[in-house]
Amino acid sequence: MSAVATMPAVRGKLTPNAPLAPLVWFKSGGSAEWLFEPSDAEDLVQFLRQIESDMPVMALGLGSNLIVRDGGVRGVVIRLGKPFAKIERVDEVTLRCGGGASGILVSSTARDAGIAGLEFLRGIPGTVGGFVRMNGGAYGREVSDILVSAKLALRSGDVEEWPADKLGYTYRHSEVPEGAVVLEATFRGIPGKPDAIGAEMDAIARAREESQxxxxxxxxxxxxxxxxxxxxxxxxxxxxxxxxxxxxxxxxxxxxxxxxxxxxxxxxxxxxxxxxxxxxxxxxxxxxxxxxxxxxxx
Missing domain, CATH: 3.90.78.10 (UDP-N-acetylenolpyruvoylglucosamine reductase, C-terminal domain)
Structure with missing residues (x-):
């Protein structure tokens, strides 16, 4: 499985035996058999469709809530970079966010748009993909409170939009299938004033700094x-x-x-x-x- 010839051509970056320690917060652990950084969603979907059906696939965000064991990770680790960090305003209180966007970016964008209710994402050190999968939460709120739907690239390469209730959220858990990658998530807040939203985010940042x-x-x-x-x-x-x-x-x-x-x-x-x-x-x-x-x- 280590021969380059066994893998499909991609437009993004595909690296064999890629060290993962630099990519995770603990700065420890082994290598990925393959690390794939797709150039866009289509690049990712085509890749998933072409690789062997039994090859394990794992998505990696900021690596904040993760231990990579010292023996490394079999199969493919998929890391969503800047092409997946775009955020689009859908309406007055709704944002569509790429799976690679950070909690800080989402909450800051919501603040600037006058959308309240997403401030707690300032306190989650991860990406949309990670906290949608884990029902991430902080300061009394969690992703299930704000999620409308998530667009998933399934392990098969099929792309599906799942409404929040299909994700089966419980505390720090969802039914996102193994090997699936969260491409986008749609979050809905409530109208708010940017100054008040910013003050709440600053308070969250201070609380984290003081206690963690x-x-x-x-x-x-x-x-x-x-x-x-x-x-x-x-x-x-x-x-x-x-x-x-x-x-x-x-x-x-x-x-x-x-x-x-x-x-x-x-x-x-x-x-x-x-x-x-x-x-x-x-x-x-x-x-x-x-x-x-x-x-x-x-």
Whole structure:
């Protein structure tokens, strides 16, 4: 499967054995068998139609909520760049956003258009594709509150527009099929004043800066909040604040964040997370679920 001749011609960039560590926030992990950066949606769709039907496909956004295991990722990792970051205003309160657009770009565009209700996206360090797939949320709101529909390139290369109710949203979960890529999403807010929207976004940015280790090599929120609990408080109560394995550490600033202090492997980071889960279970009898996606082979 590693021979270049087995892959279709593309207009974008197709790289074999591509290191993924530089593309993810933890700065750890192995390589992708193939990394494809399509030039546009048609390039992506044709590629999906032509590759072997059993070849695994995984979309990669900003790599913020992701552990790439040290053995790397089989198949194709698809990274949506600038051609997929366009945002179009549909009506007074609706935006159509490319799958590669960041939360900051979407919320800023909404602010400038006088669309309120999307401010929380300022607090999600990812792309539209990632937070549509994961029902990303922050500060009391989540994507399911604002999503009208999502356009998906399925693994087969078929393109379908799914209404929000077909995505089967629950907490940090959707029914986006495996191997599908979110091409676009349509979000709807409510009318608002740009100054007030901007003030809310600034408040969110300040709160994140004060409470989260944003300038570190981290993966964002590690564990989902169990019903009726805050994950960070359970981790803290179990005595895990500052806990280390190798160069991986539970953040002392916000203990639902794991850090790579410099040379941690993905195995170190994942092992630390599992040790935290073990200690929380022993202390509170609550089983924490990973929010961070873990992919690849060990």
């Amino acid at each position: 280790p944003l300038r570190s090599r981290t993966g964002g929120s590690t564990f989902k909040n169990p019903p009726g609990h805050k994950a960070w408080a359970l981790v803290d109560a179990a005595g895990c604040r500052g806990l280390t394995i190798g160069d991986a550490q539970v953040s002392e600033k916000h203990c639902n964040f794991l850090l790579n202090l410099g040379s941690a492997t993905s195995a170190d980071i994942e092992a630390l997370g599992e040790e935290v889960r073990r200690r929380v279970k022993a202390k509170s009898n609550i089983t924490l679920e990973w929010e961070i996606q873990r992919v690849g082979t060990e």
